[in-house]
Amino acid sequence: MSREQLIEMTRNLIAHGAADTMEYADDVVRVPASAYTDEALFEREKQQIFRRLPLTVAPSCEIPNVGDYKAMDICGVPLLLTRKKDGSVGAFLNMCKHRGNPLAEGTGNATRLMCGYHGWTYKNDGDLVGVASPQDFGAIDKAEFCLTRFPVYESAGLIWATLDPDSKLDIADYLYGYDDLLKAFEFDGWTLFAQRTLPGPNWKTAYDGYLDFYHLPVLHKDTFGADFYNRANYFAFGPHQRLSTPSKFAIKVSGDDDQQLDLEHLSDDEIPQEVLVQGVWTIFPHISIASFYGGGQRGAMISQLFPGNGVGESYTTQFYVMENKPETDADVKSAHEQFDFLEIVVRDEDYKTGKRQHEALQSGLLKEVLFGKNERGGQVFHQWVEKLTNASDDELLDIFAAEHREAAE
Numbered sequence: 236m237s238r239e240q241l242i243e244m245t246r247n248l249i250a251h252g253a254a255d256t257m258e259y260a261d262d263v264v265r266v267p268a269s270a271y272t273d274e275a276l277f278e279r280e281k282q283q284i285f286r287r288l289p290l291t292v293a294p295s296c297e298i299p300n301v302g303d304y305k306a307m308d309i310c311g312v313p314l315l316l317t318r319k320k321d322g323s324v325g326a327f328l329n330m331c332k333h334r335g336n337p338l339a340e341g342t343g344n345a346t347r348l349m350c351g352y353h354g355w356t357y358k359n360d361g362d363l364v365g366v367a368s369p370q371d372f373g374a375i376d377k378a379e380f381c382l383t384r385f386p387v388y389e390s391a392g393l394i395w396a397t398l399d400p401d402s403k404l405d406i407a408d409y410l411y412g413y414d415d416l417l418k419a420f421e422f423d424g425w426t427l428f429a430q431r432t433l434p435g436p437n438w439k440t441a442y443d444g445y446l447d448f449y450h451l452p453v454l455h456k457d458t459f460g461a462d463f464y465n466r467a468n469y470f471a472f473g474p475h476q477r478l479s480t481p482s483k484f485a486i487k488v489s490g491d492d493d494q495q496l497d498l499e500h501l502s503d504d505e506i507p508q509e510v511l512v513q514g515v516w517t518i519f520p521h522i523s524i525a526s527f528y529g530g531g532q533r534g535a536m537i538s539q540l541f542p543g544n545g546v547g548e549s550y551t552t553q554f555y556v557m558e559n560k561p562e563t564d565a566d567v568k569s570a571h572e573q574f575d576f577l578e579i580v581v582r583d584e585d586y587k588t589g590k591r592q593h594e595a596l597q598s599g600l601l602k603e604v605l606f607g608k609n610e611r612g613g614q615v616f617h618q619w620v621e622k623l624t625n626a627s628d629d630e631l632l633d634i635f636a637a638e639h640r641e642a643a644e
């Protein structure tokens with residue numbers, strides 16, 4: 236079924252490509268410049284968006300084996316992810332119930348985790364199994380002091396968690412069926428080749444860039460080239476959006492030869508999987524996924540963006556996932572070159588520009604910024620951020636329940 240939806244999107248792109256057209260939003264949209272600079276709003280966004288909505292916390296291949304764990308901090312919340320005995324993922328508040336010390340740091344493999352402060356021990360499913368010197372500590376009911384559990388969901392080779400232990404928002408509802416489409420990347424069983432974290436500008440400034448092809452031949456003229464396409468059609472699934480260039484051609488990369496495919500003349504069955512997932516797939520509010528070929532493998536860059544401490548700061552982890560680990564030295568080298576290239580593009584072009592833009596906006600002298608009819612992705616993103624930032628907890632549930640009903644109709 237999801238292949239049918241992918242084919243439908245691809246046919247839309249082919250038809251627009253053949254006609255040299257693109258889909259437009261209704262109007263040019265104005266967004267107040269303060270949406271990027273207002274510190275009180277920024278704090279509300281962290282609370283209402285990042286600490287309340289499901290977030291894509293890791294690719295599954297970052298913790299593939301039973302016992303693997305990963306600790307991270309998201310907007311001040313210490314999160315612990317574990318791969319439990321039954322192969323499912325656990326998501327916990329990374330704080331010992333004794334006095335709150337984080338249990339784990341970084342990544343590792345352990346089926347039991349001992350707190351480094353006084354030595355309490357937990358299983359990786361969150362159960363407290365050992366209180367140090369219990370005869371001295373005093374009687375407590377261990378069941379009452381398990382790690383705090385967060386809602387967690389794994390699908391399409393990605394892991395989501397909601398950093399609110401009391402959240403009633405179903406993560407699958409929130410995803411709107413988008414994870415079924417993401418399965419087309421076939422990340423399940425892929426491998427994590429490399430990762431790095433980069434500092435960036437305001438999180439929305441940074442995210443705007445992932446939703447924008449308009450800038451590609453200008454800002455990235457020295458890296459992607461001045462002839463690069465600048466048009467995208469947008470496909471929205473709730474707040475999640477895929478963007479891709481309208482074109483009737485695709486490059487099929489097989490080994491060393493690039494082969495131009497005339498998609499108009501292919502039947503649905505003949506369209507290769509890699510063509511069906513072309514473009515950029517964003518997962519609201521902070522993920523962008525783009526696939527490419529490098530190191531002799533199919534690969535993808537999963538960029539995971541989080542707000543930083545201040546309104547003008549964010550940080551992005553780039554995960555380079557690959558279908559298989561590259562085997563030859565030449566393939567490893569070319570995969571690293573590919574990864575380094577994408578660091579340069581993002582750090583020295585996108586984020587450098589974003590920081591300059593942010594500093595200028597902070598002057599307060601420009602009241603509004605614009606998103607053209609050709610930039611529907613940014614329009615939709617800012618509308619969702621505003622709507623979800625202002626929604627009460629009950630409204631949040633309604634929004635996703637209602638969206639679901641509409642999708643089913």
Ligand code: FES
Nearest residue numbers: 331333334350353
């Ligand atoms: S804080 Fe963890 S054992 Fe004391």
Ligand SMILES: [Fe+2]
Nearest residue numbers: 444450455585
């Ligand atoms: Fe860019």
